[in-house]
Amino acid sequence: MSVQSMKSAAPSDAGDDEEMQAGGEPTQYLTFSLNGEMFAVAIDHIKEIIEFGQPTEVPMMPRFIRGVINLRGAVVPVIDMNARFGREASAVSRRSCTVIVEVRSEDGPQDIGIMVDAVSAVLDIPASDIEPPPSFGARIRAEFLQGMGKVGGRFVMILNMAQVLSVDELAHLGDALGAAA
């Protein structure tokens, strides 16, 4: 299932594809569920969505790194989002997906897979419907959030992928673990 097909399958009542804010703020988000909660990621970070396949585990790495997969010849790490948020590791189900996200690091862009319980839809969320993240009350670290989007009367947590998948931080966590081993 490619992002393109997701886009075309997305409900179009929320507005036109071309509808962008003057400031260039992205308005399309991929929503997915983690442990029963809705999250959203700006779609321009996302390269593709693939069915979850068992990754090759890498020893001596933190729990949230599920392992590495072969993505058409490139070796891509897979992050368990639940574990990243300090929760129980995700259970694999039929609806589990790996979302391939491009993140920027010092050494240029890098692809990272994130494991989610299920992918929902691509939604248009106008900037006016996005509230700043609350200082507390959200069940994940505040710096992981870019904002709270109002969709159909409920909030979805819009993730700040640069923070969630900060390569430096992830690598540092791995380092700390390696040192303790």
Add this chain to the structure above:
Amino acid sequence: MTSILDQAAGTFFAEAREMLVQMEDCLLRLDAEPGDRDTLDALFRSAHTIKGSAGLFGFDHVVSFTHEVETLLDRVRDGTIELTAPLVALLLRSADMIGRLIGAVESPAAEDGTGAARDAESRALLEALHAATGTRPGDGTTAAGGMAGGASTTAQATGTWHISVRFGREMFRNGMDPLAFLRYLSTLGDLEPVVTLDDAIPAAEDFDPETCYLGFEMRLSTGASREAIEEAFSFVREDCDLRLVPPGSRVEAYLALIEQLPEADPRLGEILVACGAVTRAELDRALATQARTRETEDVQVPIGALLASETGVPAQVVEAAAARQVKTRETRAEESRLLRIGADKLDGLINLVGELVIAGAGANLLAQRARDRPLTEATQTVLRLVEDIRNSALQLRMVQIGETFNRYRRVVHDVSKSLGKQIELTISGADTELDKSVVERIGDPLMHLVRNALDHGIEMPGERRAAGKPETARVSLNAFHDSGSIVIEVIDDGRGLDRDRILRKAIERGLVEAGTSMSDSEVLNLVFEAGFSTAERVTDLSGRGVGMDVVRRNIEALRGSVSLSSRVGEGTRVTIRLPLTLAIIDGFLVEVAGGSYVLPLDMVRECVDLRPEAAAQLGDAPLGCIDLHGEVLPVVHLAAWFGRPVVASGRRSVVVVRFGENRAGLVVDRLLGEFQTVIKPLGKLFAHLRGIGGSTILGSGEVALILDVPALVASAARGAQAQRKEEQTCPSSP
């Protein structure tokens, strides 16, 4: 068109730089053994080639400067001037200047403001060159000796040559411009008249603007030799049809020319008459004679014979000249067998081969599963071929380390002069090959090590004499292959490293705690720690803050390792160990706790069964020892080390690995055999992971991890140390 020219100019810059390296190399060799004829000739040729090619592109500054160098070298070659050490130094500086002049042409913007200084320096050098060329201390006997030994070109009196050239069709596509050749020829003498032959140009509908259809007939009044004129065409010698008629040739020579050329005979005759090469009467008479000869003898008279009989040149001379021409052509052909290829194209090929290896392994796996014997055999044949392709492709990227080593000759030469030390550099294993990407990245660390040796390692001559050592110090660069790695050594016979001083310094800097017991080797290798520098005074050569820790980091980034051994008063040896290639290795596939891991095959010595009693002794401890042929072998129990569940039952194996001086065993669940491994980097996320060097993709499409055996064993050794120091709550970080 411009871009093609740029491309050709790019080739020129690359070639010129190579030639400069060669010049420098030759000069340094001549400094060591003056009077070596071959080296001198090579030196002259390099300068000559630079001048010639620069002329093609109209880089006049380069041409005029190089010309002076060439003139001086010519004098040296014919023995009128002796190549003394100051002269070598002058020529080295001149070579540098040529490099700078070329650099200025290549990127004019890069050096604003330095141009004036460069010009002044270049003028000073030119004067020095003139002065050197002008004085002739040599006497008659040496000059005669020089003449006898060399195949140097004797200058001829001015005469008018007839040059007939048909350029190759590919000329434009190869980035050449006929005008450039004419321009260069006109620097040799008077080029007039020039008749352009456009006969080959087809009708407009067939005309291809990128194809060169042109030919030229021209007269050149010059004192230059035949070789010099031919040299002008050396860039296109292979594809163009070039004929020279020497001055004073008789009409028959032109007749022969007419016969050989593709255009219709009468047309050529007209052109030759137009050029003033022959008169109409001469031409008519000659054509008639030829026709008669043909009728009566029915065989073509060889041109050589014709020339000899008509002009009175002895036949041997003609033959000798012909033989020499053949030889020249052969050497040119030899040169043209070398291809210049962009590194990115090669990398693209290597990547594709990597994919091919993976896809081939996948096909083979499917065939085996299908139990289809003919198919399996077919895929195995494919795999074998792919392996050959892989080896050849990797071979393309292999370069000899000698070129890198030779760079340090100059460094040693200059540094020994500036420091007043006497140092001799010996190089061995220059033909050892390694991957180009490794070579490119080893240059800087190696330079640092060499400079360290020169600056800090080697003592002043007086000090050496007092210590009873020869005044001339020796620095050696060694390279050799050893169990799938390349080993590079930098050895000096200088003062060596003082263990106690290093330890004191390390304690001072807080790198180790006072009272820690360490082996000599451990102490010496502290110099590679960050923030360590023994240099008490900073010189302009090293100690500029780029320390040995940077050397180690650079080498480790190449999956290599560096170590140091030294004895006070006897010298220091730095050993660098690097993988041969960064792309594809022969791997050995093993299974540990359900996961696949690859070991570099070159490091695998043998595989033995883990005997039940040894297994029982090991239990689920990550580290242990087994008895291997009566010797104690430390082993890493991979499953336990990786924190995986240990399956006590079932057959397990021990893979005995060796790297450098170290030996260790790795306990694995299953041996899966050899596997061609395309190395895929794991990325920054896993940069801190010790013991896993990368990943690869198996035929099944699954990812397998590549074990970094030296790092794994080293961290296991540290782990064992940490176990021993149980009182510490937090073990020292790696």
